Amino acid sequence: MNDAAPRPGARGRLLLTIGLVMLAVLVAVMVLGPSLAPYSPSRTTPDSLAGPTAQHWLGTDSIGRDLLSRLIVGGRSTLLITFASVALALCAGLVLGLASGYLGGRVDLVVMRLLDVIFAFPVFLLAIAVVAALGPTVPNLILTIAIVYTPTLARVVRAPVLSVKRWDHVEAARSVGVREFDIATRHVLPLVVSPIIVQTSLTLANTIFTVTALSFLGLGPPPPDPNWGSMLAEARQFMELAPLTVIGPAIAIVFASLTFIVLANGLREALDVGSR
Amino acid sequence: MRDGEGMLEGLGEALSRGIERRTALRLLVMGGTLAASPRLLAQGAAPKRGGRLTIGADADPIGLDPVTTAAFSSYDFTSLLYTGLLRWNAEMKIEPDLAVGFEQPNETTYVFKLRSGVKFHNGKALDAEDVKATFDRIKDPASASPNATLFSNIKSVTVVDPLTVRFELSAPSATFLSFLATNPIGCITPRGVGDLATKPVGTGPFVFESYEPNQQFLLKANPNYYESGQPYLESVAFRFFKDQASLTTALRSKAIDMTWFKDPRVSAQIVRTSPDLVSAPGKTTRTFPVWMNMKDKPLNDVRVRRALSLAANRQACLQTVLGGSGKVAAMIPESHVGGYDGVGDMPYYKTDPAGAKALLAEAGYPNGIDLGEYIVVAANPLDVSCAQILQQQWAEAGIKVAIKPMETAPLLAMWVKGEYPTLLSVALSWSPDPDAIVSRLLSSNAYGKSMGMNDAELDAMIVGARAILDPAKRAAAYQQIQRRICDQAYVLDIYQYPLRWEAWWSYVKGYVPLASNIRSFVRTTWIDK
Numbered sequence: 001m002n003d004a005a006p007r008p009g010a011r012g013r014l015l016l017t018i019g020l021v022m023l024a025v026l027v028a029v030m031v032l033g034p035s036l037a038p039y040s041p042s043r044t045t046p047d048s049l050a051g052p053t054a055q056h057w058l059g060t061d062s063i064g065r066d067l068l069s070r071l072i073v074g075g076r077s078t079l080l081i082t083f084a085s086v087a088l089a090l091c092a093g094l095v096l097g098l099a100s101g102y103l104g105g106r107v108d109l110v111v112m113r114l115l116d117v118i119f120a121f122p123v124f125l126l127a128i129a130v131v132a133a134l135g136p137t138v139p140n141l142i143l144t145i146a147i148v149y150t151p152t153l154a155r156v157v158r159a160p161v162l163s164v165k166r167w168d169h170v171e172a173a174r175s176v177g178v179r180e181f182d183i184a185t186r187h188v189l190p191l192v193v194s195p196i197i198v199q200t201s202l203t204l205a206n207t208i209f210t211v212t213a214l215s216f217l218g219l220g221p222p223p224p225d226p227n228w229g230s231m232l233a234e235a236r237q238f239m240e241l242a243p244l245t246v247i248g249p250a251i252a253i254v255f256a257s258l259t260f261i262v263l264a265n266g267l268r269e270a271l272d273v274g275s276r
Numbered sequence: 277m278r279d280g281e282g283m284l285e286g287l288g289e290a291l292s293r294g295i296e297r298r299t300a301l302r303l304l305v306m307g308g309t310l311a312a313s314p315r316l317l318a319q320g321a322a323p324k325r326g327g328r329l330t331i332g333a334d335a336d337p338i339g340l341d342p343v344t345t346a347a348f349s350s351y352d353f354t355s356l357l358y359t360g361l362l363r364w365n366a367e368m369k370i371e372p373d374l375a376v377g378f379e380q381p382n383e384t385t386y387v388f389k390l391r392s393g394v395k396f397h398n399g400k401a402l403d404a405e406d407v408k409a410t411f412d413r414i415k416d417p418a419s420a421s422p423n424a425t426l427f428s429n430i431k432s433v434t435v436v437d438p439l440t441v442r443f444e445l446s447a448p449s450a451t452f453l454s455f456l457a458t459n460p461i462g463c464i465t466p467r468g469v470g471d472l473a474t475k476p477v478g479t480g481p482f483v484f485e486s487y488e489p490n491q492q493f494l495l496k497a498n499p500n501y502y503e504s505g506q507p508y509l510e511s512v513a514f515r516f517f518k519d520q521a522s523l524t525t526a527l528r529s530k531a532i533d534m535t536w537f538k539d540p541r542v543s544a545q546i547v548r549t550s551p552d553l554v555s556a557p558g559k560t561t562r563t564f565p566v567w568m569n570m571k572d573k574p575l576n577d578v579r580v581r582r583a584l585s586l587a588a589n590r591q592a593c594l595q596t597v598l599g600g601s602g603k604v605a606a607m608i609p610e611s612h613v614g615g616y617d618g619v620g621d622m623p624y625y626k627t628d629p630a631g632a633k634a635l636l637a638e639a640g641y642p643n644g645i646d647l648g649e650y651i652v653v654a655a656n657p658l659d660v661s662c663a664q665i666l667q668q669q670w671a672e673a674g675i676k677v678a679i680k681p682m683e684t685a686p687l688l689a690m691w692v693k694g695e696y697p698t699l700l701s702v703a704l705s706w707s708p709d710p711d712a713i714v715s716r717l718l719s720s721n722a723y724g725k726s727m728g729m730n731d732a733e734l735d736a737m738i739v740g741a742r743a744i745l746d747p748a749k750r751a752a753a754y755q756q757i758q759r760r761i762c763d764q765a766y767v768l769d770i771y772q773y774p775l776r777w778e779a780w781w782s783y784v785k786g787y788v789p790l791a792s793n794i795r796s797f798v799r800t801t802w803i804d805k
Contacts, residue, residue, distance in 0.1 A: 044665050046595040049541065062541075063596050063661045218654050223679050224664040234657065237520045241545045 012269025019263030026079060026259055033076035037069035042224035049242040059244050062234055065224075071248050074226030078215070079256065081142055081227075082207045088146035089153055090200055094189075096150065097157025102165050102184045112158070115151040123148050127210060131219040138221050145210055149203050156199040160192040167191075194271040201264035205257040212253050228253050323508045323786060327803035331795070332523045332535030333514045336489055341472035342460030343413050346422040348705060351460060355794045356495055356512065357397075358478030360462035361388050361407070362453060363796065366788040368559075368611060370457045374402065374464055374479060383448040383745070384431075390439040395500045396466045397476075397483045404441040408433045409467035426455045426712070448743045450750055451709040458708040459794055481507040481799035490516050501799075508786070508802035527553070527779065533803070534780035536793070539658065540601035543777035555779045559791035560618075561706035562775045563605040564662055566650075566699055566768040567691065571728030574647070575698055579639035581765035585624040587632040587673035588666055594771040597661045602773030606758040607717075609772045611791040612710045613747060614754025618772065623763040632673035644674025650699040651690065654681035659701055662770060694726025705775050706792045710754050714738050717766055727766070734760050 029036065038057075045064035052059045058067035100111040118126065127144050134140040164170065165188055173183050214220055215229025223230070228249040235245030335349035342354045363373040372378070375388040394402040411433045414421045429452065431444040445452060456462035469477050476484045481503070482495035493514040497507050515532055517523045520539065524546060526532045537543040547555040566584070568575045575581055590604045603610060603618025604625070610617055636645060652663045663679050670677060677699060682690075690696050707713055716723040718738055719730050737760065741753040761767060778789045783805045788797040 042664065042668065044596055044668055046592060048596055048599065062657075063665060218681060222681060223660055224667065237539060237542055237657070239521065240524075240549075241541060 009269055012266055014266075015262055016266030016270050019259060019266045022255070022259035023263060026075075026256055029072055029075045030079045030083075033073050037066075037072045039066040039069040041065060041070045041073040041226045049238055049245070051242065052244065058248055059242060061231070061242075061245050062238055067245060067248055070226040070231060071228075071252055074228050074231055074249070075252055075256075077138075077221055077225060078208070078211055078228045078253075081138060081145070081211050081220075082204060082256075085142040085145035085211070086149065086200060086204050086207050088142060089149040089203065090196075092146065092150045093153025094157055094196070097154035098161055098184055098189060100154065101158035101161030102180075102188060104162075108158075111154075115154055118147065119151040123210065124213065127214055128217065128219065131214060136219045136222065141211070141214060141220060144214075145207055148210065149207065152203060153196070153199060156195055157192060160195060161188055164188050164191045194267075198264050198268045198271065201260050201267055205260035205264065208253060208257040208260070212249075323505075323800075323802040324804055325508050325802070326510045327805070328511045328513055329509050329534065329784065329798065329801055329803060330513045330515060330532045331798075332526050332532035333493070333516050334518075334520070334523065334536070334538075336516055337487075337493070339473040340476040340484070341465070342463035342478075343410065343419055343421045343423065343465060344473060345460060351794050352514065353476070353493060353495075354460035354463060354478075355480075355796050356482040356798055357476045357480045357484060358460060358463035358465070359480050360456060360459060360464055361390075362457035362462065363459070364457050364790060364792065366790065366797065368791050370453055373457075384445040386443045386445075386452070387436070388441050388443070390441070391502055392439055394479055394502050396479055397498060398466065398469065399500075400466060402464065402466075402479055403438040404435040405438075406467050407441045407464055408435050410464050413465070423455075423461050426451075426461060426708075448745060450742060450745050451711045454709040458792070459796065461708065482512055485511070490518075492516070503799065507799045509798070512798055527781075530781065533784050534778070534787070536776035536778040538656075538776060540773070540777050541599050543779055544599070544601070547779060552782045553779055554782050554784075555777060556789035559611045560603055560605075560609050560772040560774060561611050561791050561793065563607070563609055563704050563772045564659065564701065564770045565605075565607075565704060566666070566701050566770065567696075567727060568765075568767070569694060569696055569698055569700075569727065570766070571694065574639070574641070574645060576728065577639050578764055579635045580641070580645065581768075582624050583632040583635040583639070583673060584670065584675060585762070585765045585768055586626070586628045586635065587670050587675060588768060588770065589627040589669050590625065590770050591627075592669070593662050593665050596665055597658055598771065598773055601777075602771045605769035605772035607761050607767060607769055608710045608713055608754055608758060609706075611706075612713075612754075614710055614751035614758075616755075616758055616769075616772070623759060624765055625762065627669075629669075629673040632675070636674060641674075644676065646676040647698040648678060649680045649697050650677040650701070651680050651682055651687060651696050652701045653684055653687055653703075655684055656703065659703060663701060666770070692722065692726060694728070708792075711738070711742055714741075714754070714757050714761075717761065729766065731760075731764065731766075734764075734766075 043065060045060065047060055048062055048064040050056065050060045056066050056068065058071065061067055061070065096111050096115065100108045127148050130144040130147060131140060134144070170183060170187050173187050211220070212229030212232070215227040216233045218233065220227045220230050231249040232246060235242070235249070239246045333352060337350040337353045338347035339345040339350055340353055340357065342358050345354065359373050361373060361375040362370050365371045374391055374394060376391050378386050378388045380386055390402065390404060396402060411427065411430060413419050414423050414427055429445050429447060429449050431446045434442045436442055464479065465472055466477050481498055481501045483498045485494040485496045487493045495512045497510055501507060517526060520537060520542060523535050523537070524542065527535050527546065528550065543555055547553045568581060570576050594600060594602055594604060605618070606616035606622055608615045650663060650667065652659045654660065660681055667677050667679055687702060691700055691702055704713060715721055715738060717729050718724045718735055720735070734757065737753065737757050741750060741757060744750040744753055775793045780787060783803060785802050785804050787801040790796060
């Protein structure tokens with residue numbers, strides 16, 4: 001272990017606090033979404049591309065739907081897809097990374113080469129290909145993004161496992177006849193958690209972009225369900241007519257990814273991952 | 277806008293009273309400019325020669341041989357490179373072009389006299405043999421020409437002398453001249469010249485110079501063009517832009533002089549913020565229909581279809597999606613013989629969700645009905661928007677649909693084969709003749725079969741209308757056909773609108789946009805900078 005005491009600096013604590021507050025906002029929007037929205041997000045009115053008014057705080061979109069309501073409900077959809085796909089990727093990454101790192105040998109070789117194949121594809125090319133092949137539905141989108149980010153997480157799990165599994169306490173556990181499965185999950189995994197948490201947070205930030213980008217390209221949830229990406233795509237050509245239709249979802253996307261980046265940095269300093 | 281339209285109509289009457297065509301055209305051009313920008317009143321209108329017109333295009337051509345191309349994106353280029361025996365004037369009336377006129381000794385025979393001294397871009401003179409060769413090529417199955425079915429009623433094309441050609445039809449046809457006048461369908465190509473698709477050779481006002489896909493298409497003036505003095509421009513360049521946003525920017529920065537937009541609100545906004553931009557009012561040529569698979573339950577029941585029609589609020593769709601720049605639609609757009617004017621009474625057009633529910637209950641769906649997937653073109657934001665509004669309107673009458681935006685190519689295949697589950701929307705663009713539109717509903721037509729059309733009475737009406745040569749009687753027949761279609765709710769037409777909204781800087785003079793969105797009038801365009 002490290003000689004210096006793991007002391008989370010003031011900067012780390014501050015980042016962590018800010019990150020957690022931002023995350024709380026996102027989670028609130030996600031959980032309370034539809035009850036916060038002033039209107040149904042798919043209710044159209046002939047009053048399209050109107051600026052902010054007392055009824056519509058952010059104005060309306062190209063077919064007269066309340067922008068604020070779409071932003072809130074769209075955020076729920078965007079974030080749910082993001083969390084679900086990262087959760088899936090994390091599970092797969094944990095299993096594959098732990099198995100690969102702990103068991104080593106042939107398992108390691110096969111698993112890592114398979115993941116390398118996925119890793120070799122550019123993220124978007126792979127995502128577009130998979131969504132196009134499976135069809136653009138929400139479960140498919142989640143599955144696709146999970147596949148895309150599994151290799152990154154698996155590698156982050158595998159690397160520390162390779163060293164931790166040679167530590168004395170692991171040898172000790174093995175010598176008293178603890179089952180391999182229990183050694184891996186109880187004696188190795190807890191020691192590699194920190195980098196995984198940080199990487200997960202960073203992956204969430206990237207996933208926000210991937211989800212909204214795929215949705216921007218028309219591979220997200222079908223209309224009229226709102227999503228920050230598809231909202232941007234719809235609003236793009238009216239950018240000059242109604243800037244809020246673009247600025248709204250754009251700021252939301254930046255806020256969400258910034259949340260996870262701040263959180264990741266805060267966690268990195270708090271958990272002292274970098275110096276390990 | 278309304279004044280401008282009035283002026284156009286007035287000139288149309290002047291035209292029909294026999295004012296010399298060129299004068300009338302010039303008047304028309306001035307009229308259009310005046311209506312758009314009164315400040316230009318004092319300027320004279322003698323065309324200046326030279327200069328280049330740069331046009332912002334939204335799609336690359338797919339083949340430049342008028343006999344084989346079927347892509348709208350090619351028409352921009354064929355309309356400058358090639359000409360035909362007849363053409364549409366600014367009023368969408370047919371006038372002679374390569375022909376100086378024609379005689380009709382009987383209902384099925386047309387004898388065209390050709391202009392003398394017309395040369396193809398390769399220097400060879402045009403004669404009647406070229407006309408015959410063009411139609412031989414259209415009829416030849418080996419060329420797989422999309423125009424073959426349009427001209428299937430031509431029995432023979434005979435060369436009488438080098439400047440006279442006779443067409444014999446198998447039956448009287450009101451559509452024949454419309455097709456001949458349409459570019460590229462009626463374009464004449466030189467005989468014995470191969471590979472026109474990439475090396476076009478025509479008789480048009482401009483000559484092919486170079487083409488770099490996705491970049492630029494260059495044309496230069498044809499010094500041998502047969503209209504005296506035309507074209508005024510030295511060259512025309514098309515620059516390609518993949519999306520509307522970059523087209524907008526390019527027009528603003530004057531990187532292009534002229535372009536067109538797919539959304540009326542974008543075009544209106546740009547013109548409003550830059551007073552020196554001219555925008556054409558645009559005639560409604562395109563309809564947004566909901567096609568139905570009537571081969572099976574539940575849409576084989578007319579009551580369900582009528583319920584869909586009653587539950588739809590067409591006016592609300594028009595207002596929300598197009599900001600009112602268009603009209604309510606029936607099968608035939610207003611710019612056609614017998615087209616629907618958007619206000620006349622049509623069966624099952626009055627929005628009535630309660631009536632729709634009653635019809636559904638009568639049909640055996642008292643608790644509403646789930647029609648499943650409603651397929652729309654993902655690439656057309658206007659279509660996707662309208663579908664979402666319809667989805668809501670239908671929901672109020674207890675009709676549930678799930679919108680599925682699809683890529684264009686597989687969607688078209690699905691439409692042609694009738695393999696969509698219940699509802700599908702794909703807009704119908706301008707076609708040279710109303711017959712081409714309503715013929716889709718014939719029970720013998722491939723489209724009609726794919727939809728499950730089986731209406732002997734409508735079949736007889738459609739076939740009968742083809743042979744009516746009197747325009748007024750023909751218009752009445754098409755009105756009847758449309759009423760029948762609305763009454764049986766075979767197709768739900770929502771709104772009609774221009775295919776594109778054209779816009780150009782005011783220093784571009786002499787240009788007239790056509791309802792068919794084919795830029796033939798670049799030949800009379802000049803630059804005043």
